[in-house]
Amino acid sequence: MSYDLIEWKIESLQIDYQEAICFMQQRIEDIYNGVQKELVWLLEHPPLYTAGTGAKVEDLLVDNLFPVYATNRGGKYTYHGPGQRIAYVMLNLKTRNKCNIRLYVETLGNWIVETLSHFSVKSYFNPDLIGVWVTHGGTEKKIAAFGIRIRKWVTYHGVSINIDTNLSHYSGIVPCGIKDYGITSLRKLGINISYEEFDIVLQEKFNEIFSNFN
Numbered sequence: 001m002s003y004d005l006i007e008w009k010i011e012s013l014q015i016d017y018q019e020a021i022c023f024m025q026q027r028i029e030d031i032y033n034g035v036q037k038e039l040v041w042l043l044e045h046p047p048l049y050t051a052g053t054g055a056k057v058e059d060l061l062v063d064n065l066f067p068v069y070a071t072n073r074g075g076k077y078t079y080h081g082p083g084q085r086i087a088y089v090m091l092n093l094k095t096r097n098k099c100n101i102r103l104y105v106e107t108l109g110n111w112i113v114e115t116l117s118h119f120s121v122k123s124y125f126n127p128d129l130i131g132v133w134v135t136h137g138g139t140e141k142k143i144a145a146f147g148i149r150i151r152k153w154v155t156y157h158g159v160s161i162n163i164d165t166n167l168s169h170y171s172g173i174v175p176c177g178i179k180d181y182g183i184t185s186l187r188k189l190g191i192n193i194s195y196e197e198f199d200i201v202l203q204e205k206f207n208e209i210f211s212n213f214n
Helices: 017-032 101-118 167-172 195-212
Strands: 007-010 039-043 048-051 068-070 077-080 084-090 124-126 131-136 139-151 154-162
Touching (some): 017 154, 077 167, 101 154, 101 195
Parallel strands (some): 048 068
Antiparallel strands (some): 039 084, 048 077, 124 131, 131 139, 139 154
16 A cells, blocks of 8 residues: 555644544544545644553642643653644554554654654654654753554554643653653754644655555
């Protein structure tokens, strides 16, 4: 199946988190039933925290800073908000003969690493501390977080990449349950780009990286 048949949906307005979940749940059913195309959905959420299936109560440090949503993706607590590009990826792994979750997550990681490389940012995917990381100021910091769910071998949820995120908003949680490392953004690294610029490269690199994922 060709990746140029995938639909790309790019939102110009912020999308409510619950609305996004309802949309994805219906879309993956439609993909599974063959009545809708696979989809990469690029968007931004208003400020909020989400608690994945591995979230621990003690990792929510401030419970009234932003709305908190329990969600069925993997992972722990994370933040979503303005300046962060969300990429929700809905692919049918079974039709691609790729029923390998680890390979799928690693491919997502490579996609983000290659996208950041285009903007002269050296990063790497860490399969143990799942996410994309950079070394900045002598320490390792996460720039992209991953949260995945698969139903009937159709993927949903995805990746969040900090473009120009207010990093102080992470103060209400222990991001991804990791206390010993920080969070960064492209802006913090001195890279000032728009969503439009980032999205163009994101789509180009997706087609390159996932071309062998068949």
